[in-house]
Amino acid sequence: MKKFKASVTGGAISALLWSGMALAGQETVDSISKLKLNYTVNDNHAAQHGVDCAALGADWASCNKATIKLTNPGEAITSKDWTIWFPSIRMILKTDSDQFKITHIVGDLHKLEPTDKFTGFPTNGTVDIPIVNEYWQIFMSDAIPRWYVTSGEAKPKVIASTDTEDLEQFVTPIGEQWKRTPEDNNILMTARTRFEKNSDVKRLNASALRGQILPTPKAVTVHAQDVDLSKGVKLELASLDKATINAVQARFARLGVKTGAGYPVRSEVKTEAFSGNDAVSGAYTLSIGEQGAVITGYDAAGVFYGLQSIMSLIPAEGDKKIAALDVKDAPRFAYRGMFIDVARNLHTKSAILRAIDQIAALKMNKFHFHLSDDEGWRIEIPGLPELTEVGGKRCHDLTEKSCLLPQLGSGPDANTNGSGWFTRADYIDIVKYAAARHVQVIPEIDMPAHARAAVISMEARYDRLMKEGKEKEANQYRLLDPTDTSNTTGVQYYDRTGYLNPCMGSSRNFVDKVIGEIQSMHKEAGQPLKTWHFGGDEAKNIYLGAGYTDKNNPQEGKGRIDISKQDKPWAKSRICQTMLKEGKVADLEHLPGWFALQVSKIVNAHGIDKMMAWQDGLKGVKDASEFATKRVGVNFWDTLYWGGADSVNDWANKGYEVTVSNPDYLYLDFPQEVDPREPGFYWGTRFSDERKIFAFAPNNMPQNAETSVDRDGNAFTSGSDKNWPGAYGISAQVWSEVVRTDDQLEYRLFPRLFSVAERAWHRAGWELDYKTGREFKGGETHFVDKAALANDWERFANLLGQRELAKINPDIAWRLSVPGARIVSGTLEANIALPGLGIQYSTDGGKTWQRYDDSARPQVSDAVLIRSVSPDGKRFSRVTPVN
Incomplete structure (x- = not known):
């Protein structure tokens, strides 16, 4: 009895002590969360200014200097019992303050802690923490929001000054630090340089655009008379199913044209009417005359695209008259795709549906759905609840038993776009919606790398079932070999938990289970699963890359590290070592390719005809x-x-259907112009705008050397001595590491996807045939008809600016081009990349705005701001000063 009383008393005392500590910890968290945080990039060329980046282990000996500034608006904070957790896509190599230490955790997650020398955050005082980062930081989006603080068992809290998508609230403008290297020859976009860039694109009159369809048909004959759709259209679409008819009617309604009565539109499918290169899915003929329109499709898709061509002609405002014409048309590529990554940051079902609806109007036909990665698993799989309940959430759980650790600005709570998933019903709805618009959904479950969300989820499942005494079930879908102690780091700084183990039979069980469940969803949606995307990319250790060198035998210009401590993926997995010894796989480098072949057997067993992958995942396959x-x-x-x-030819010549997905043209998460305020990753190019993508020649890769520059703004040479069988398709990608919201997603997608659709559907006259051995040298050779390209772009840009952008779903937050402008002798001159979009200017610091009219240029002072405005007058571009 005494022992019991003593334990109760001791427990009560412990509880009181814990309660007091927790209260003190919460006070510390609350106080630090109110600090004003500022992040400043000080020097992107630190290696040229005395910092030994190589000694710090920086890739290619490249590093930058930055400062974390913390200002305390409240009472002094002296506690040393706290940690600030923060995201950084750059590895932090050094902390130049003895009061603080920074530790990398996993992925982009770091923690900042006080040392014994920490003197506190003084009242109304500021503390600077100088750091050295790997690489460079030249766009503001390199800084990521939602830094948060913890202390003991206290509830974590986001530092309020970082809880924003407006990065300028806590990031100092990049300013003069916008160059990657001192030799960077890119042109910084200002009002004046934009004006110069846009100066060769004039606004065309309405007659020049009459009868123009986007994407451009193969052959059009425009007639003199017009057809009036103001009384509606009477659709006779027996060739289409009910869901597609409903989709067509909905789009006509959005364009202000009623369906049910009015101008007759009749359709038929007549495959035998097409021959040669026109005898392909999606081909159609269209005749618009006074008595009605007739669409003849090679198949139902052709009829659907013929209807989209009619709708392309409809003006956004005013009367609904369209030109009478005859069209003969067929798609250029069989694969015309859009890729969206929802794993890094979730994008909502409604945003996905809006994007699918818009690409269907552009005659694009593939939606590549990136459903898993290191940072998240986004699709419900019956029987594997941990995939979503753990892998679909991010929160501050250091054990990662209930969720993944925060990444990419998701913060400590599971209530941001870092968390969430699509239910089985959601996915079926998406597939149904796409099928009704002749868009095929291609799911991707990335493996064997970029698989951390799945790996951690299946470890949680393993632990649960082992506690229940179900060892066999626990091991059924396990993806991590517990014997594997490999020290390996992926390209985005995840450890060995970022790779599922390809040598384990349970990994193949997992693949079979996931494919089967997703296939079942497709069957229920009425769109059989025709293509499975394996992923396969970047299964490597980044520290074994070419930019690093062994510190014991260093090479100039590379980061010096102890390479003896680095392992290739799965190097210390006993299961994989046994496979290698048995000769089942040649070596570790061939494991990803071997696994791809094993997965292809599973895909085939499910009756799926095609498997896809990112090309580097198949490099070990013959x-x-x-x-x-x-x-x-x-x-x-x-x-x-x-x-x-040159390398693209190798893949086509090995019998692969090549879908062109080049980062330097088709990664739409990259910035749209060279301006530090423009968001995006930029490892492959500094910008890709509508004009650059429009000029892309996807079926003659070397040609692009004459119409573009490399990442540093320099001319390059391109050619190949190999045969080129031709591309199968073209796809635009939006990776979502720094694309956190739906608005940010749509800002990346539109209107650039109009240019992608144009190149996917139509081969322009200025695109040259591929010739083996022909070399293109930027600035030196002149094979491309630049005048024809410029005229074609002017037509296309005017169609976007004067007609198409006004027709986009008003719920889509598409990007408005920032105008160009200059002041000449007190007169404001302005232009825009897509003529027809409205331009506004302000002479009072943005308090009031006036419409710019190029026919009556205003007299202004030197203090002028400028922006563009959407056709509905509700949205505006970024504001820029006229310099």
């Missing part, structure tokens, strides 16, 4: 004939100026 599936496709993502115009 050719496409090695796979079990009938067809194999690769997304080709080498940059052209690093030799992609």
